[in-house]
Amino acid sequence: MKAIVIGAGLGGLLSAARLSKAGYQVEVFERLPITGGRFTNLSYKGFQLSSGAFHILPHGPSGPLAQLLSEVGADVEIVRSDITTVRIPLKKGSLDYSKGFKDISFSDFPTLLSHKDRLKIALLIVSTRKNRPTGSSLQAWIRTQVKDEWLVRFADAFCGWALSLRSDEVPVEEIFEIIENMYRFGGPGIPIGGCKGVIDALERVIAVNGGKIHTKTEVSKILVENGKAAGVLAGDETYKANLIISNLGHVATACLCEEALSEEKDFEYLKRLETLKPSAGIKICLAADEPLVGHSGVLLTPYAKRVNGVDEVTQVDPSLAPPGKHLTMSHQYVAPENIKNLEAEIELGLQDLKAIFPGKKYEVLLIQSYHDGWPVNRAASGTDPGNETPIPELYVVGDGAKGEGGIEVEGIALGVAATMKKILG
């Protein structure tokens, strides 16, 4: 049996590793000269920056990605991060960090609420595990429960960091699924070697099992014969296969086989694709001689103007920076209406970093923006149509087709695992 994978991002390589291990003859086509897509390292001034991700796996060594890596035999060491902290103003009522700040543990967020609201949150934590709220955004749901803007800020910082969305863009049921997964799999972790540590390990598995990866080879068409996916046009050549896995998201995949999709028969699917919107963000990479965050967990910053959070991966893996240096990266959500004002958004992010790290010395190494065809997420969490397409033997994996409640690469792993179950049984 032959399988073709379009795109060598994390979703594509996970699928290729799993299929080649199951005995499929696998060929991967990647248009870029490098593999890994938005999940690999970019070497710069001795630092291991990245093409996208913050070198963080949302559920660390026990999450769905770690499980899938171990299942395919990809050898990656993943170290659990310290607990996430939240930076809050020292002075009650202050709406920024200018008068000083302190850091609290993520799970202590209710301590900033009134006694009555704290009790209410405690009851909600118990009751919502059985009766999940549905049918609204997270923010709308919070506002029906507690009249305290702190909780909205906290939710915005978390959603901005984890999903690059505002809390009024995330379905409340998706957040509860994410919380459930946090209980189930635990908090974040950092792969040794960063994103590329994961990508290199997957490539080794593919090579050992006889799979091939063609870089600098763009797929321009998915061939459909007798109603089934049957091959691709890649470069100038036609390649036939029994199974096609696309790592490009549903919209780009549909464009490669649009002649085979019918407005009448596939109306529901095509309509759904129109609703998918990629999420945008800005990452600012800092170099410092002294630690800025001081621990290996995420630091959420709900009182910054734009920055949602910061991480310092060299706390776990010093090899991601030159000896004695630290690599610290901030993330900020960019609202759709602000994509055309990226420079102004970046300026606000830089101002935030000065306020978050007052008096600290650092160098801004690189500022990267992500939107449209190279976004933070191809489809907002909880909105994608899953891994199947209307064309038999054509599946979509990656961040445009994640499992429920799966944050970022953990969602990719859940989606790949579900797809493989359908294919391999």
Ligand SMILES: Cc1cc2nc3c(=O)[nH]c(=O)nc-3n(C[C@H](O)[C@H](O)[C@H](O)COP(=O)(O)OP(=O)(O)OC[C@H]3O[C@@H](n4cnc5c(N)ncnc54)[C@H](O)[C@@H]3O)c2cc1C
């Ligand atoms: C700023 C930022 C920070 C992030 N931080 C984290 C984090 O810390 N933790 C986390 O879990 N996730 C994070 N993410 C999300 C994570 O990086 C992505 O979810 C993940 O990398 C997406 O992988 P993917 O498999 O969907 O494919 P992609 O990375 O999109 O790969 C798809 C590949 O397909 C190739 N391709 C496209 N068209 C064609 C074609 N026609 N023919 C051949 N090849 C083609 C592309 O070149 C690309 O290499 C972050 C993302 C961003 C942008």
